[in-house]
Amino acid sequence: MMRFKIFDTFAKEPFQGNPTGVVYGDETLDKAMMQKMANELSLPHTLFLLPSEDSSILFNSLVFTPFQEVAICSQGIIAGVFAFLDDEIIPDGTHTIGTALGKKEVFIATINERIKYSTVFTSLGRPTVEKLSDNQRARLVKLIDNRGLLDFKGNFVVLGNKKRLVINVPYDLLKELAFISSKIMNVCQDLGIAGIAFFSKDQSTDLVHSRYFTTLLNGREDAVTGIAAGSILAACLENKLIEEQEDITVHQGGFTTREGYLYPKYRDNQIFVGGRASKAAEGKLFNI
Template sequence: MNTYRIYQVDAFTRTKFEGNPAGVVANADGLSDKQMQSIARELNNSETAFILSPDVNSDAEEHDIWVRFFSPMTEVPICGHATVSAHYVYAMENNLPSCVLKQKVAIGILPVEIIQNYSVAEDHGDYSHGDYSIMMTQGEVEISPTVSKQINDDILLALGISEADRDQRCPIQVSSTGHSKVMIGINSEDTLHELTPNMSALASISESVNSNGFFVFALNDAAMNDKTDDSIISHGRMFAPAIGINEDPVTGNANGPLGAYLVKHKILEVDQNGDDQVSFRAIQGEAMGRPGIVNVIVDSENGLPVKVRIGGDAVIAFKTEISV
């Protein structure tokens, strides 16, 4: 039997029991796929990250860390909040300075920025050790055509809203930066927080759209026009019943694709300052009592999104060990 260090980390927040909880197994070498799946099911977070030594036996390019992600039901290719959580734990355990690591995940080799933040550490009462924010580069941007009218209507019916509730600037489309989500913009933040979706209906629609997640968001136009660093431009909720997640508190793999989607449709104007970049903050989890803030940066070329980075803060809720 081997002993494994397990953390519960709340991502996209500095406050315990807010944001999105993820399990992190800090020393996962030696675990079989079946054992990883069993641990993820036991922890019962939306995702658990397993940190492994670099995969020297694969054709992958050189990397610093290998991370695999499991929901309670299945392995998933990448996960935003679990990436933030895994690299937060890795940085804390190894007392890292600010740096960039290359992580191998199922969709390839992606850079992750470790940002040592002593002002946060002081807030946590742990100034001597340091604390961290994490920024990850997501996968290739892909935005599918607008769904058919039938699927559009089916989604609205499953959400319990009408066409009049939909933000007409925002066609219902699948957007992906490595793990796709269906983008559904609506007019009212109040309506957003009152949603009680038909989860069975959403799960059925997932197969038709080839995407398991439905990201419903309401934009704050005043904040978009303000363009200050602290502006929160969107409020969101994410439902993925087809993979056993009725609602996810704060989803990096939804807010990143949202950024690409908003730039593609020119709802967010790219700064014309030579770097073709836009950044914003998004909040999610309010309806669940677990609010968290995701920082999103979108790089574009010729007005189209080409690279998305997302990130935020994290805090360890607890640590334990398990022998298997």
């Protein structure tokens, strides 16, 4: 038997954000069994906590959707750290996590000591930002069949080993994007990308509203995901919508899905994304 917990990551309250599984694994687990367990839990992502022989690493980890392994998952890492916080076995400060892409640093900051109100920040690496060419923009407009997108800025952002398209649109258009889900797979295949993030920045505050559609969900909208928030921050910096050390709050989802809040930062030429998590369930998995 193996313990598991379910956390709502990037949530300000229970039953919002992105439900993420955390399984306390051991050296007997192979990837085939991890995939079966992730499929059984049927959550967007399940992180497996694995032992490490390196004393400098808090834990090793692998992450699976119900269908496949993913290289890195910020909500998985944050949920894994919150599992340790829930067990009361780690303090605030900086820790190192082992992932499929190597070591990643996380930073735990207690916002309110009285209620143990913590935010966990994890590194997504250094972003690469590319402009959308006129030809690519024309293909995008043709595939989506919405000429309104022609007027808005778009960038490709490579972060976490994959390329995504990030488009800055007015808030009114952001609300009307449900139609795009059926077109995402064709667009992503044509442009060679993993998903499309749309965002609209509030001019008077640090709040950014966003929606993210991904090939991992066959084109459907992902409720809340750190890699999209990090990509949006990179695009905001590239287009000088914010200053380099300026922090933003990304509100993702809430239109047709659960909603959540993410806190991306740009420090030391890297993107960090922060979030909170609320434990929703725990139990035991039986494995053969």
